[in-house]
Amino acid sequence: MCDAQGRFVTSGAAVLGDGGASCLAGSNRTESSKMTVRTRFAPSPTGYLHVGGARTALFSYLFARRHGGQFVLRIEDTDLERSTAESVNAIMEGLTWLGLDYDEGPFFQTERFERYQQVVDDLLERGLAYRCDCPKERLDRLRDTQMAAKVKPRYDGHCRGREIDPEQPHVVRFKNPVDGAVIVDDLIRGRVPFANTELDDLIIRRSDGSPTYNLTVVVDDADMAITHVIRGDDHLNNTPRQINILKALGHEPPRYAHVPMILGPDGKRLSKRHGAVSVVSYRDNGYLPEALLNYLVRLGWSHGDQEVFSLDEMIALFDISDVNTAASAFNVEKLDWLNQHYIQHGEPKHIARLLSPHMGELGIDPAEDGPELVDVVMAQAARAKTLKELAAISAFCYRDFEDYDEAAAKKHLRPVARPALEGLRAELEMLALEDWEPETLHRVVERVAEELELNMGKVAQPLRVAVVGRAASPGIDVTLQLVGKDATLRRIDRALAFIDARAANA
RNA sequence: GCUCCCUUCGUCUAGUGGUUAGGACGUCGGCCUCUCACGCCGGUAACAGGGGUUCGAAUCCCCUAGGGAGCGCCA
Numbered sequence: 001m002c003d004a005q006g007r008f009v010t011s012g013a014a015v016l017g018d019g020g021a022s023c024l025a026g027s028n029r030t031e032s033s034k035m036t037v038r039t040r041f042a043p044s045p046t047g048y049l050h051v052g053g054a055r056t057a058l059f060s061y062l063f064a065r066r067h068g069g070q071f072v073l074r075i076e077d078t079d080l081e082r083s084t085a086e087s088v089n090a091i092m093e094g095l096t097w098l099g100l101d102y103d104e105g106p107f108f109q110t111e112r113f114e115r116y117q118q119v120v121d122d123l124l125e126r127g128l129a130y131r132c133d134c135p136k137e138r139l140d141r142l143r144d145t146q147m148a149a150k151v152k153p154r155y156d157g158h159c160r161g162r163e164i165d166p167e168q169p170h171v172v173r174f175k176n177p178v179d180g181a182v183i184v185d186d187l188i189r190g191r192v193p194f195a196n197t198e199l200d201d202l203i204i205r206r207s208d209g210s211p212t213y214n215l216t217v218v219v220d221d222a223d224m225a226i227t228h229v230i231r232g233d234d235h236l237n238n239t240p241r242q243i244n245i246l247k248a249l250g251h252e253p254p255r256y257a258h259v260p261m262i263l264g265p266d267g268k269r270l271s272k273r274h275g276a277v278s279v280v281s282y283r284d285n286g287y288l289p290e291a292l293l294n295y296l297v298r299l300g301w302s303h304g305d306q307e308v309f310s311l312d313e314m315i316a317l318f319d320i321s322d323v324n325t326a327a328s329a330f331n332v333e334k335l336d337w338l339n340q341h342y343i344q345h346g347e348p349k350h351i352a353r354l355l356s357p358h359m360g361e362l363g364i365d366p367a368e369d370g371p372e373l374v375d376v377v378m379a380q381a382a383r384a385k386t387l388k389e390l391a392a393i394s395a396f397c398y399r400d401f402e403d404y405d406e407a408a409a410k411k412h413l414r415p416v417a418r419p420a421l422e423g424l425r426a427e428l429e430m431l432a433l434e435d436w437e438p439e440t441l442h443r444v445v446e447r448v449a450e451e452l453e454l455n456m457g458k459v460a461q462p463l464r465v466a467v468v469g470r471a472a473s474p475g476i477d478v479t480l481q482l483v484g485k486d487a488t489l490r491r492i493d494r495a496l497a498f499i500d501a502r503a504a505n506a
Numbered sequence: 507g508c509u510c511c512c513u514u515c516g517u518c519u520a521g522u523g524g525u526u527a528g529g530a531c532g533u534c535g536g537c538c539u540c541u542c543a544c545g546c547c548g549g550u551a552a553c554a555g556g557g558g559u560u561c562g563a564a565u566c567c568c569c570u571a572g573g574g575a576g577c578g579c580c581a
Contacts, residue, residue: 146508152576153508192510193510210579232575233574234581237576260511260574265517299519304529305519305520305529326512327574331517333531337531380543382545393542393543455540471541474542
């Protein structure tokens with residue numbers, strides 16, 4: 001909760017004051033609104049936003065939206081060595097592209113060091129933490145003997161009762177309870193008990209004075225009044241320590257929900273060798289944000305037999321306690337199916353807008369000349385799994401293709417096709433520009449086929465290859481319309497020349 | 507090594523003591539057809555293994571196996 005000055009204040013006995021970050025408008029909280037749901041996404045800026053993080057963010061976002069709460073973005077950048085500004089930008093770029101808007105933040109932990117110092121000092125004063133100057137060698141030795149004795153390596157509390165000069169190099173350790181148990185009542189996994197004897201006195205302040213993760217996360221979650229912590233299940237083992245610290249600070253722990261991780265297509269831990277793991281790379285490869293979101297929400301969560309969800313539907317139907325307990329593998333084929341679904345069923349104008357930059361990638365400016373991009377989308381949408389593909393198979397609408405598809409040319413651009421192409425050329429040339437539309441074009445092709453007593457296929461296919469360069473395109477009438485009269489005649493001439501050259505070489 | 511988590515078709519999942527174990531992606535076959543797609547119809551395919559509890563277990567309990575995480579002056 002925040003006080004009148006807009007500072008984070010704890011709800012416990014000790015008022016711990018400002019740490020640098022400030023409350024934003026709208027987060028003014030009172031006792032009665034204390035139960036407002038607040039979730040957070042807390043990435044460390046050491047790389048791009050990957051699909052696992054994106055799903056965690058999505059779940060947190062949906063949960064907050066579902067319950068009329070707030071979604072907070074917090075950057076956990078206390079690892080000065082590895083954190084970069086580029087990563088912060090990359091993460092925000094990913095969230096923005098997905099449309100996961102946050103209500104508060106981004107808050108940076110590096111701006112809250114003063115606050116963490118206060119908390120550590122307070123813990124020290126109250127005897128809930130202590131200084132430790134155990135040399136590395138002692139710790140290493142301890143660890144080795146414990147490993148040899150087949151027990152879990154833990155700090156032995158050597159400095160618990162010792163007086164250590166605050167001026168001399170030391171770390172601060174949290175005095176973890178020595179007995180009893182901590183029960184993590186997880187929204188996804190249920191009650192998971194941990195014996196305190198399994199835990200040790202973890203370091204909460206390094207010898208350089210900087211706070212460690214388990215301290216900062218707890219302080220921030222408390223100060224930012226986070227009610228539900230939704231995060232990867234690699235944090236489940238950290239949770240009992242965090243609860244102990246929270247209790248020492250006099251805070252009620254938030255509810256936790258540990259989501260299982262996302263595996264690569266091979267069932268192994270997701271990594272760079274699996275190819276695209278960065279959210280932004282999906283954008284660049286022609287995926288729609290709504291498709292990725294839809295795919296991710298179905299990884300670990302479901303609502304009966306429903307497969308397609310709009311963001312609004314997700315918000316209305318999502319419940320964190322319905323999330324699965326097991327890890328799931330990332331399956332590109334299903335993502336492709338969803339992406340194709342959204343390309344095909346999305347608003348053509350919307351798709352055209354998203355397609356435009358991919359045309360640009362091919363050096364095509366759809367605004368310059370050629371057909372309206374919306375018309376291309378309507379004709380081609382069912383034929384592409386990604387916008388990148390959609391751009392590639394639509395380039396012929398805007399410029400002459402380089403080479404014929406070899407197999408298609410071999411099969412359809414043969415001397416036998418010459419009469420058909422000549423007949424088509426003659427008829428098409430006579431067509432008035434205002435008649436250059438599917439209905440008329442269709443009749444022309446039909447008429448030529450009838451006159452030559454050929455199947456539609458024997459006429460349409462050579463024409464298609466002549467005009468598109470490949471044997472696949474929308475209906476021949478729509479294809480001709482998109483290509484336009486000039487280019488159509490030009491490309492038929494090119495095909496006739498190709499056939500002649502081929503006959504000469506035979 | 508210790509602690510914790512996990513285990514239904516190839517993949518994502520439904521299922522919460524009684525179902526011919528359902529759906530989706532993929533795959534295979536067919537239909538549609540001027541091509542490629544789309545669409546439609548149909549097929550293939552799973553409860554990790556073993557013990558219990560119960561009249562009855564995918565569902566509850568135990569063990570085993572396999573997978574994963576944590577055990578940092580990383581987050």
